[in-house]
Amino acid sequence: MSRSECIRRAKETVESRRAEAVARWEQRVAEVSSVCPEFAEADRRLRVTGPKIIAASLGKGTEGSGTAVEEIRREYEELSAKRRAALKANGYPEDWCDVKYSCAKCSDSGYVGIEICDCLRREIAKNFLAESGLYELTKKQTFETFSLDYYEKDDRIRMKQNVEILSRFASEFRPDQSDSFLFLGATGLGKTHLSSAAARAVIAKGYYVVYESAQDLFSSYETRRFGQSSTVGEDEGDIDRFLDCDLLIVDDLGAEITNKFTVSCLYNLINARLIRHKPTIISTNLNAKELRERYADRIASRLFGEYSPLLFSGHDIREQKLRRNTAK
Ligand SMILES: [Zn+2]
Incomplete structure (x- = not known):
């Protein structure tokens, strides 16, 4: 469902309440x-x-x-x-x-004067969330459930700062002004948790967020390229939302099979969003050197020049949890 479709359906929901x-x-x-x-x-x-x-x-x-x-x-x-x-x-x-x-404020019209009423905003956010790509698994990954207990010393200080920066980013989010971020760090250090926490908080404010793994993102481009969109789910080939959304979150860049085509898609996407001043969060397990080698300088220089880097450090949380559970 595209952004306009999400909004159209939300309006329909509110209008049907009025009719009822x-x-x-x-x-x-x-x-x-x-x-x-x-x-x-x-x-x-x-x-x-x-x-x-x-x-x-x-x-x-x-x-x-x-x-x-x-x-x-x-x-x-x-x-x-x-x-x-x-x-x-x-x-x-x-x-x-x-x-x-149902809404005394707008008499179920969705508007108070020319302003969108909270009830319509909530419906839009609900549709955006359903379409965002945030899965059941990440449902509990909010800022409140993020624990610093798994980090020690400098790592803990750094992670505390990361949480603060991202909560502020989410609460002050402006689709045409907010920063873009590059999450750097090994697996299991909370990159997915904090990006889904940011996504949820931004969606709750009524913005259209798309959350996609790099792998799925590129396969959508492949689908579009080979014109298979009629044989797969209709939205799978829908790459416009990657450009249109207020906040794009690309999880685990580097996990996909990289080739010339994916590199050029990534470059165009990063570039187009930068030109439109649209914020993006990209997380990756790759380090700076690996990013340069894999995606060429033109992408790396965009990422390091235009995105704010956030370093995730510590010991793999999943391993720590596993160890704690087996020790019980
Ligand atoms: Zn209302």
Whole structure:
């Protein structure tokens, strides 16, 4: 699902809530009207009076319109009171026939004035998360669950700084201004944990994040190149989202089989995102020398020149956990 598709579906969800709220309201009005003629009469007249107020307000400024608005308003309030009284007399709560929206702030329209309402923002974030490539496995990998207990001395100081830098990055995230990062360090030092923590935090702010392993990223390019997109999942060949997303996270660069094609894809992707000022996080087990050898200078110089490097150091956490568990 592309970014615009995620947004379109979120709007549909919010609109359907509105439609449901209105349908529920109409059903209640019909039910009560069938047993209570006073209510039916007051309600029928109210439906005429509402638009009258608007029409009279629009004609404001013309002679005598102020009094007209006042009169219609008074009539409206009287009818509302009659309707409430009729409900009460028949054993219903007074607000029984009010429209009950799921979001009182925007009446399920998704907007407050011209601003996007939080309810729509949450729906968009939900779709973005589903599409982000963050898997079940990384669900618990948040800043809160990241433990410094596995790091000692200088490593711990460094990792504490990394966590601080990335939490700040996520909380102050701006798709056109935030930095790009290069995570350097061996396997099992928390690179995936911190990148998925950053991804979740940025998604929660309503931004479109794509999280992909280098291997899957390049296979999407291969799919596009060989035009196999009709034989595989339709989104697999969708490489536009790598360019479009607010934050792209490429996990484990170097784990893929590198060839001329993947190198040129990587170069174009890094370059295009830099030109658009779009932040990217790339993590790799390779060191600077290996990066240069594998991806040529033009990529390495972009990564070391334009990305902020974050060093991950310590002893493999998975091994430590394994040792602790077997020692128990
Ligand atoms: Zn809302």
